[in-house]
Amino acid sequence: MIDPKYRTDDHYDDDLSMPPSSPSSINSTINSTIELVNKNLAKRYAAEKRFQVYGILSIAFGLFCLLLLFTDIISKGIGAFTIHYVQLEVTFDESVLDINDSSDAMQLALADYQGVVREALKKRFPTVTHRPERRRLYSLVSNGATYHLQDLVQEDLSLLGQTRTLWVLLDDDVDTYLKSREDRSGPFIGRLKSEQIEWIESLYKEGEIESRFNRWFFTSGDSREPEMAGIRGAFIGSLLTLLVTLALSFPVGVAAAVYLEEYAPRNRWTDLIEVNINNLAAVPSIIFGLLGVAIFINFFSMPRSLPLVGGLVLTLMTLPTIIISSRAAIKAVPPSIREAALGIGASKMQMILHHVLPLAMPGMLTGAIIGMAQALGETAPLLMIGMVAFVVDIPTGITDPATVLPVQIFLWADSPERAFTERTSAAIMVLLAFLIIMNTLAVWLRKRLERRW
Amino acid sequence: MTISSLFAVIAVLMFAAYACGYQRSISRATLVGGQRHLHSLPLYYGLLTSLWCAIPSVLLIGLWLAMDDMVIQHLVVQSLPLADQNLPEAELGLLVNSVENYAEGVTNLSGERASVIAAAAERLNELRGLSRKALTVVAVAMAVVVAVIIWWRISPEVRARNHVERVFRVALLLASTFAVVTTIGIILSVVFESIRFFQSVPLTEFIFGTHWSPQIALREGQVGASGAFGSLPLFAGTLLVSAIAMVVAVPTGLMAAIYLSEYATKGVRNVVKPMLEVLAGIPTVVYGFFAALTVAPAIRSGFGVIGVDVSAESALAAGAVMGIMIIPFVSSLSDDVINAVPQSLRDGSLGLGATQSETIKRVVIPAALPGIVGGVLLAVSRAIGETMIVVMAAGLAANLTANPLESVTTVTVQIVTLLVGDQEFDSPKTLAAFALGLMLFIVTLTLNFIALAIVRKYREQYD
Structure with missing residues (x-):
């Protein structure tokens, strides 16, 4: 049977075998073909141009999204690195503090530092006398101020009975108002009342409010009060989780890669392992969360929210990545080096440990760093093993309840306060900074140490 | 001790x-x-x-x-x-x-x-x-x-x-079996809990039911706690969000890959490619935040101008942002297969007088098509399994709708909401999460399997 394609060719042959035409008519056929081509040429060049423009537009769209994402996050989050303080004349009056024996640590811890702050506010605004008004006045200052005063007194007992000019932390509503003061759309008032704004403005005009570096953000754990919430707890939690992940996944991953590259016979079992690793690398991370819940939490009844359990789940998740990159690194070591080692009498294990692994190490480290970067940004499986708990204390070990940076971001993103939105973006900036550092390190390591044969 | x-x-x-x-x-x-x-x-x-x-x-x-x-x-x-x-x-x-x-x-x-x-x-x-x-x-x-x-x-x-x-x-040897053990662990944990789930909820109701409300009545006659486990709306929602993501990611990623591998100079390529790949390295929780707090309000106000009411948790916002995330995934996979097409095919086509774009459209892309399809399937499986973006930007209510401006929920969102917080392991509500996980695992595994097979088969052709 004749393929239809060839039949059309036959058809053309028929055309050509038409009665011989005069030279001029051949010329005219050629001319008409050229004309035809020329006629279409403009159109085809336009199509070419259009096609290229589509390509450029696609790339521009991708880069634009990247730029938009970064500017959006940075413009939202940059404010969280500063915070407003107010200057107050604080008198550490023992009667207000309710301290009669300054050597009693319990009394110092339980003293009414809030009262001292309130007295100072009263003194600053003597005209405010009504109770509800006073309450509004007190709410200008953060609860965090009391901890600050407590620290001061516990450090230096001679402060008792004296008056000091101190800078104390303002409430997040006030802070947000002050930060949005210069906005074109007008300041963000939120829950503030008009008299509160008057007080803030008067303090601001007198220069008694100052914007300073927000050390709370880097030194404290999570808090219900946005002005005191920080990423330190989540950061340490991430660090501990990553430590567990690295300690487990790197040795196991390298060992698996060595076995598969150097020892494994080519048979069905090895093929199965290989297909398995490739598929596992593409399994959605939430499935690893289910695995963690079913095996570690339900079956082994481990407690929730531990960096240890989080690290175990992330180990299973990053293992395929590490195995795949380690195998590539081992494969890149030329066989001549192996043969030379075996030739001078090294055993296979000696050849691997003394020659192959040191030469493949940069590649394997690069893979490990990329795997760790992946694990650092992972959220879903950790949500499911309970790392979403509200943890105020900063974890000190892998068996302390903790949360991690991405989960902290998720938690804060859910909070309605505008100050939390700001902190979410700032936490994202910190997270992205770490990811960028890790990826740059990986690229640098690859460029610097990888040898090409 | x-x-x-x-x-x-x-x-x-x-x-x-x-x-x-x-x-x-x-x-x-x-x-x-x-x-x-x-x-x-x-x-x-x-x-x-x-x-x-x-x-x-x-x-x-x-x-x-x-x-x-x-x-x-x-x-x-x-x-x-x-x-x-x-x-x-x-x-x-x-x-x-x-x-x-x-x-x-x-x-x-x-x-x-x-x-x-x-x-x-x-x-x-x-x-x-x-x-x-x-x-x-x-x-x-x-x-x-x-x-x-x-x-x-x-x-x-x-x-x-x-x-x-x-x-x-x-x-x-033991280390190398870890991957297999993990897979077995996943299968066992998901399958066992799912079997327990299907003992209380029939499989047909789970697959074909159109009503999803996993709240179980704590006391008799409680309102709004019927405990219905029809997963169809969840899968429909997942498909809708993934489809939107693909509409964004596939043309953009493919065109970017074509431009970078066929037109761009080496210098441009060396700068642009890593920059695009940054998109793939950004944690999904960041995209979720971006979708929920920037893109969704923007879409809402954009459609508000022309008088269309958009849900605050529209499928469009989640899908579009997911698409942005997947762009580099599609583009780097397509890039690989496009580069694997032998230069002789291009030269032949160019020699016949085709323009470069005609060569790409009629020769390079058809030759690379299986690989591109494989890459797209991998991207689909990634979109289906994506969790944080939809958890933060898509809704919780299970609507059976094809309107991208409405709020839908997805399989992954439901797994997270069912399992986060304290739970007992014998209520159908918790077990439902495992049944959904089983479905998700089967779907993504099948997609990955087909995709990897296509990619591998294709690669052998020109080697």
């Missing part, structure tokens, strides 16, 4: 065993005329002793810890009064739980069984202490005895290196 200090002791013993084995091999060798008579380097005799010192006792500790809770629980139950021993299983479990909680000082005692619980808790603590002490003694003794036996048997004829290497080889 705590477990970590027990391990510390064993580590110290290992070092000691290493040193002893090392010394012994040398001293035995000098008897027969020097180190050259040893089969292996002294280091291997040290390693052999130290491995034998550690492995049996570590195995013992693992086994002991895995078993002792069960044994102790059994003994405590036996120490209970006979009436309590014959309680139904569920009640007995509760009783054992309260004994454990009291023993750990979590709860205070109250109620009728206070004295029973207190006595049992005391017994529990006593047994636990005993078990720990016994473990310490047995583990350390085992480590020392085995090490001494090995040490005693060291002689120049012992093939220490071969033994040590065999142990290492087994360790490597």
Whole structure:
């Protein structure tokens, strides 16, 4: 049977075998073909141009999204690195503090530092006398101020009975108002009342409010009060989780890669392992969360929210990545080096440990760093093993309840306060900074140490 | 002794065993005329002793810890009064739980069984202490005895290196099976819980039901807590969000890949490609935040201008942002297959007078098509399994709709909402998450399998 394609060719042959035409008519056929081509040429060049423009537009769209994402996050989050303080004349009056024996640590811890702050506010605004008004006045200052005063007194007992000019932390509503003061759309008032704004403005005009570096953000754990919430707890939690992940996944991953590259016979079992690793690398991370819940939490009844359990789940998740990159690194070591080692009498294990692994190490480290970067940004499986708990204390070990940076971001993103939105973006900036550092390190390591044969 | 200090002791013993084995091999060798008579380097005799010192006792500790809770629980139950021993299983479990909680000082005692619980808790603590002490003694003794036996048997004829290497080889083999074990673990955990789920909810209702509301009535006749498990709206929502993501990602990613591999100069390529790949490295929680707080309000106000009401948690916002995330994924996979198309095909087409774009459209893309399809399938599986973006930007209500401006929910969102927080492992609500996980696993695994097969088959063609 004749393929239809060839039949059309036959058809053309028929055309050509038409009665011989005069030279001029051949010329005219050629001319008409050229004309035809020329006629279409403009159109085809336009199509070419259009096609290229589509390509450029696609790339521009991708880069634009990247730029938009970064500017959006940075413009939202940059404010969280500063915070407003107010200057107050604080008198550490023992009667207000309710301290009669300054050597009693319990009394110092339980003293009414809030009262001292309130007295100072009263003194600053003597005209405010009504109770509800006073309450509004007190709410200008953060609860965090009391901890600050407590620290001061516990450090230096001679402060008792004296008056000091101190800078104390303002409430997040006030802070947000002050930060949005210069906005074109007008300041963000939120829950503030008009008299509160008057007080803030008067303090601001007198220069008694100052914007300073927000050390709370880097030194404290999570808090219900946005002005005191920080990423330190989540950061340490991430660090501990990553430590567990690295300690487990790197040795196991390298060992698996060595076995598969150097020892494994080519048979069905090895093929199965290989297909398995490739598929596992593409399994959605939430499935690893289910695995963690079913095996570690339900079956082994481990407690929730531990960096240890989080690290175990992330180990299973990053293992395929590490195995795949380690195998590539081992494969890149030329066989001549192996043969030379075996030739001078090294055993296979000696050849691997003394020659192959040191030469493949940069590649394997690069893979490990990329795997760790992946694990650092992972959220879903950790949500499911309970790392979403509200943890105020900063974890000190892998068996302390903790949360991690991405989960902290998720938690804060859910909070309605505008100050939390700001902190979410700032936490994202910190997270992205770490990811960028890790990826740059990986690229640098690859460029610097990888040898090409 | 705590477990970590027990391990510390064993580590110290290992070092000691290493040193002893090392010394012994040398001293035995000098008897027969020097180190050259040893089969292996002294280091291997040290390693052999130290491995034998550690492995049996570590195995013992693992086994002991895995078993002792069960044994102790059994003994405590036996120490209970006979009436309590014959309680139904569920009640007995509760009783054992309260004994454990009291023993750990979590709860205070109250109620009728206070004295029973207190006595049992005391017994529990006593047994636990005993078990720990016994473990310490047995583990350390085992480590020392085995090490001494090995040490005693060291002689120049012992093939220490071969033994040590065999142990290492087994360790490597075990490491390589981790991936398989993980897969089996996933399958087992998801399948078992799913079977339990399907015992209470029929499979047909789960797959074909159109109503999803997993709240189970806590008391009789509670309003709005019917406990319906029809997963169709979830899959429809997942498909809708993934389809939107693909509409964004596939044309953009493909065109970007074509431009970068066919038109762009090397300099442009070296700058643009890593920048696009940054998009793939950004954590999904960041995209979720971006979708929920920037893109969704923007879409809402954008459509508000033309008078269309958009849900605050529209599928469009989640899908579009997911698409942005997947762009580099599609583009780098397509880039690979486009580069694998032999240059001779391009040259042939160009030689016939085709323009470059005609060559790409009629020659390069058709030749690369299987690989591109494989890449797109991988991207689809990624979109289906994506969690954080939809958790933060898509809704919770299960609507069966194809309107991208409405709010939909997805499989992954439901898994997260069902499992986050405290839960019991026997309510259908929790088990439903595993059934959804099973579906998700099957779907993504199938897609990955097909995609990888296509990609692999295609790659072999031009090699």
